[in-house]
Amino acid sequence: MSPKLTDYKVIMFDVYGTLIDWETAIARALEPTLAGTPLASRDAALTAYCSVERDLQTRYPTMLYSEVLARVYAELEARAHNKLTPAEPSGTTAASVETSTGTVTSGTTVGSSASASEPPDAHTAFGQSIGSWAPFPDTIPALVTLSKHFKLTVLSNVDRASFAHTQHALEGPPDAPRFRFSAIYTAEDAGAYKPDPRAREYALRRVEAELGVPREQVLVVAASVAHDIQPSREVGLGTAWISRKGTQIGWDEAEGSKATFRFDTLGEMADAVEKETSGA
Known part of the structure; x- marks a missing residue:
């Protein structure tokens, strides 16, 4: 049955x-920095966004999503305009993660975007834009x-x-x-x-x-x-x-x-x- x-x-x-x-919100937010670049189209922007986001989430599983978003914006801006890739996050420490078999050390806890290495306002604004989607x-x-x-x-x-x-x-x-x-x-x-x-x-x-x-x-x-x-x-x-x-x-x-x-x-x-x- x-x-x-x-x-x-x-x-x-x-x-x-x-x-x-979220796809409409992301594409619109990236338009200003990606306009006139190889990543300007909606498809190209979303494909690149997804790739960078997935990489960051895999490498830094305990990074707050607002920080992930800010760093995705910075990375895409760098790629689109042939700039240096943003530096790796600072202030990392090991983090404990609960699993079905107990507690293990996994991933990285990253310093917040309010630290001394805080990205430019455009990056931070993108990271904090989730509530407007x-x-x-x-x-x-x-x-x-x-x-x-x-x-x-x-x-x-x-x-x-x-x-x-x-x-x-x-x-x-x-x-x-x-x-x-x-x-x-x-x-x-x-x-x-x-x-x-x-x-x-x-x-x-x-x-x-x-x-x-x-x-x-x-x-x-x-x-x-x-x-x-x-x-x-x-x-x-x-x-x-x-x-x-x-x-x-x-x-x-x-x-x-x-x-x-x-x-x-x-x-x-x-x-x-x-x-x-x-x-x-």
Whole structure:
């Protein structure tokens, strides 16, 4: 028998790319520094962005995402204008990361962007711009609908302070929220960035401990195949690929098509849940 969406009790969302239109925000923010260079087109800018971001997240798994963004901007500016690559982060120390088998030393903790080596204002502004990235038009109505049927959780490659702005934009004001996320987990909490499996394992352990829901009843909902759908499917999790038209970062048609469910938008997924629950 084919699985149903309502077989699951918890949705674990990717946020940026799935709920938030980050590609448009990133491309627009990079336009001023990349104009007139080989990286000026949207496709070239996003491809380069993704490559630099992935490299930084792999090398520095405990670097705050706002700092990652600032350094991505600096690196792309250097590449586009044939400048020297920015210096490696200073003030690094070993960091302890919780894993399913105990605590290990992993990655690097990097000094904040407020240090003596703080990048120029344009870099810092890009790093702090996450809260201004807009939701897709269907996101909020879909989340309101889905919150009636599932516990909604987040596993995002971001830091807590940056996500707080997005959380407010999605949930609405604290005194009159549209809905509430049941749990929020970030790369800062996990000490690792997706697709590193430690990030997902951290969130799954927390969901079981805090919400009482085993992994078999967790549905991963994401636009990025590379960050979320493929690695989640490979460890046996249910997946719903939100294959938004025009998406570039993390897109993989062949692997995405192997997801448990596929929808063009989150709104389409919410409609499918309503149809299931109504018995239509």
